[in-house]
Amino acid sequence: MGQSLWFASRGTGLVTALLLTATTVLGAIHAGRVTSARWPRFTLHAVHRNLSLLTLVFLAVHVASAIIDPYAGIAWLDVVVPFVSTYHPFWLGMGAVAFDLILAVVVTSLLRRRIGLWWWRAVHLSAYALWPVAMLHGVGIGGADTRLGWVLALYLACAAAVLVAVVRRLLVRDPDRDARRRAWTS
Amino acid sequence: MSRTPLRLRVEPITCHAHGICRELLPELIRLDEWGYPVLDDHPVPAALLAPARVAVRSCPSLALRLDRMA
Ligand code: HEM
Ligand code: HEM
Numbered sequence: 001m002g003q004s005l006w007f008a009s010r011g012t013g014l015v016t017a018l019l020l021t022a023t024t025v026l027g028a029i030h031a032g033r034v035t036s037a038r039w040p041r042f043t044l045h046a047v048h049r050n051l052s053l054l055t056l057v058f059l060a061v062h063v064a065s066a067i068i069d070p071y072a073g074i075a076w077l078d079v080v081v082p083f084v085s086t087y088h089p090f091w092l093g094m095g096a097v098a099f100d101l102i103l104a105v106v107v108t109s110l111l112r113r114r115i116g117l118w119w120w121r122a123v124h125l126s127a128y129a130l131w132p133v134a135m136l137h138g139v140g141i142g143g144a145d146t147r148l149g150w151v152l153a154l155y156l157a158c159a160a161a162v163l164v165a166v167v168r169r170l171l172v173r174d175p176d177r178d179a180r181r182r183a184w185t186s
Numbered sequence: 187m188s189r190t191p192l193r194l195r196v197e198p199i200t201c202h203a204h205g206i207c208r209e210l211l212p213e214l215i216r217l218d219e220w221g222y223p224v225l226d227d228h229p230v231p232a233a234l235l236a237p238a239r240v241a242v243r244s245c246p247s248l249a250l251r252l253d254r255m256a
Contacts, residue, residue, distance in 0.1 A: 176220070
């Protein structure tokens with residue numbers, strides 16, 4: 001099989017990073033209440049959810065191919081327990097943290113009605129930590145790949161997209177937020 | 187399944203006026219001038235039960251419910 005598994009792992013790693021970025025951006029846009037006739041809110045919601053599930057699929061292939069490939073000697077345990085691997089313990093550990101967080105975010109979302117809004121939100125907001133941790137993993141472990149022009153451009157584009165979405169989300173106003181603020185301060 | 191009539195209710199405290207329910211179910215939901223849903227007390231017609239369930243599931247703040255009518 002040669003190096004094909006290793007390449008598969010790297011390729012799916014980059015795709016996972018891209019999908020995770022898109023999911024995070026859509027989540028922030030959703031919470032920031034962008035609407036337009038062509039993108040009604042419920043489509044945004046559905047795309048956000050479905051993209052997150054697609055992210056999981058690519059993540060699964062990314063992880064499985066990295067482990068099945070014998071070169072780096074990564075164990076299944078390294079996927080969920082951070083910082084215990086022999087191969088790049090720190091950068092791979094960041095990947096494991098990202099893996100645990102993404103599972104928590106998705107599982108709590110699928111059980112949203114069961115666990116109640118407060119818990120869902122508390123876990124869901126960890127997405128804002130999940131994203132940088134996952135990206136750091138990719139940048140750090142990518143080694144020579146990260147210095148390729150197009151890979152670097154991809155990371156920068158992802159970072160710019162998340163930054164814009166988050167700033168927008170923090171600045172946006174809507175009638176409900178205004179009403180709640182008034183109720184708080186009066 | 188029994189055919190108890192169901193009706194839509196909104197929890198005013200948790201509702202954050204996202205307006206998604208209105209997009210999904212314009213037949214039964216209208217919004218007031220601040221964007222909060224206004225519901226009537228009628229049972230949800232059988233033909234609209236499926237979209238009503240979708241609206242309930244899609245509420246970002248879990249404020250919309252389908253309740254059995256007393
Ligand atoms: C990879 C997994 C996911 C990530 C990284 C993610 C990320 C995010 C982010 C960053 C936000 C914005 C939160 C805020 O600023 O208040 C958000 C909002 C939201 N997410 Fe996700 N999400 C994921 C999966 C899901 C899934 C599976 C669902 C399924 C129901 C979901 C439903 C929602 C909803 C309803 C909101 C909007 C909350 C609001 O508008 O108040 N998410 N998500
Ligand atoms: C959301 C979670 C994750 C994302 C977004 C992600 C993304 C990435 C990216 C972008 C790369 C670099 C590819 C390249 O530049 O060639 C990479 C490499 C890698 N990732 Fe992940 N990853 C995640 C989770 C994990 C997990 C849980 C593991 C655990 C097994 C893992 C193992 C690896 C390995 C072994 C490499 C290749 C290192 C090398 O080629 O030297 N990743 N990942």
